[in-house]
Amino acid sequence: xxxxxxxxxxxxxxxxxxxxxxxxxxxxxxxxxxxxxxxxxxxxxxxxxxxxxxxxxxxxxxxxxxxxxxxxxxxxxxxxxxxxxxxxxxxxxxxxxxxxxxxxxxxxxxxxxxxx
Amino acid sequence: xxxxxxxxxxxxxxxxxxxxxxxxxxxxxxxxxxxxxxxxxxxxxxxxxxxxxxxxxxxxxxxxxxxxxxxxxxxxxxxxxxxxxxxxxxxxxxxxxxxxxxxxxxxxxxxxx
Numbered sequence: 001x002x003x004x005x006x007x008x009x010x011x012x013x014x015x016x017x018x019x020x021x022x023x024x025x026x027x028x029x030x031x032x033x034x035x036x037x038x039x040x041x042x043x044x045x046x047x048x049x050x051x052x053x054x055x056x057x058x059x060x061x062x063x064x065x066x067x068x069x070x071x072x073x074x075x076x077x078x079x080x081x082x083x084x085x086x087x088x089x090x091x092x093x094x095x096x097x098x099x100x101x102x103x104x105x106x107x108x109x110x111x112x113x114x115x116x
Numbered sequence: 117x118x119x120x121x122x123x124x125x126x127x128x129x130x131x132x133x134x135x136x137x138x139x140x141x142x143x144x145x146x147x148x149x150x151x152x153x154x155x156x157x158x159x160x161x162x163x164x165x166x167x168x169x170x171x172x173x174x175x176x177x178x179x180x181x182x183x184x185x186x187x188x189x190x191x192x193x194x195x196x197x198x199x200x201x202x203x204x205x206x207x208x209x210x211x212x213x214x215x216x217x218x219x220x221x222x223x224x225x226x227x228x229x
Contacts, residue, residue, distance in 0.1 A: 035217070043205060045159070045220040091159060095218075101172030102147060102211075103161040104218060 002027045004094050006107035013082050014115050021077045021110045023092030029053075033095040034068065034075045035104065040088040048090075051075065082114045118142040120221035122208050128227045132197050137224045139191045139208030148191045149209040149218060150183065152176070159207065165191065198228045 003026040013019045025034065036048040049059060051068050059066045063080045079086055089111045093104040121140045129135050141148060150162040164171040165183055173181075182194045191210075195202055205225050209218040 037220075043225070044222045045207060047217055047219060050217050093159075101164045103149060103164055103172060104151070104159075104209075105161070106159040108158045 002029075002094055002096060002105050004092050004105055004107035006090075006092055006110050008110045009108070010111045010113070012113045012115065015084060016081050017114075018078060018080050019082050019112065019114075021079075021090050021092075021112065023075045023077065023107060025073050025075065025092070025094045027073075027094060029097055031097060035093040035095065036066065036075075036077050037091045037093060037106075038088045039091060039109070045091070048077075079112075082112075084114050084116055087112060087114045120208055120210060120219055122206075122221035122224050124224060125222065126225045126227075128229065129198055131200055131228055135195050135198055135226060137193045137195075137206050137208075137226070139193075139210075139221055140189060141191055141208070141210040142212075142219060143189075145210040145212050145219075147171075147211045147213070147218075148183075148185070150193045151207045151209060151220075152204040153207065153223075154204045162193070162206075198226075200228050202226060203228045 005024045008022055032053045034051045038046045038048055049066055056068050056070055065078045067076045089109045091109045092107045096103050120142055123138045148165040151159050152162055153159045161174050163173045163177045163183055180196045185191050205223045207223045208221040211218045
């Protein structure tokens with residue numbers, strides 16, 4: 001069965017520190033998508049990135065970067081030079097194939113607190 | 117930029133009452149989903165909907181729950197007889213084609229007393 005594990009429940013850093021959020025997934029499918037979503041204190045879910053299982057290139061978007069390693073079933077998220085506005089709960093998610101409904105399976109989330 | 121909207125933003129109801137949560141998806145999106153998040157917990161899948169029928173539903177989505185697209189635009193989640201444990205944030209999500217990114221609405225916070 002598909003599963004997403006975010007072992008870090010809470011992380012606290014001081015502004016300008018780099019921080020990495022871990023995500024490990026399990027799936028028997030050969031084709032799948034992985035996602036990261038941000039949930040700020042206001043509660044909405046904000047899409048950050050999507051990665052398909054065939055593309056293991058790392059991606060960088062400003063201060064955000066993602067490291068996808070299929071060999072270890074991990075999709076980690078790094079924030080460089082963190083800012084107070086990065087404080088939120090971050091969810092990693094795995095998408096099931098269409099013939100299984102296409103739903104997202106979420107990890108438990110990592111609550112990031114960035115202190116000034 | 118098109119976005120998903122949900123109404124109401126908050127709803128308080130008495131146990132046993134019916135509630136209807138509404139979602140206006142991004143136009144031309146074809147796949148619709150409801151998820152819920154109990155306070156402090158992870159986001160859980162409830163149901164997926166495509167071509168005017170349910171594609172998949174979770175164990176949570178029992179006979180008390182139903183979904184429909186009454187007018188081809190709105191997408192609703194009905195809970196017929198609410199229980200205390202239905203208190204949660206309910207998110208609507210949709211995507212253009214399967215496996216495209218699912219865009220989430222802002223959520224409806226439901227409190228059952």
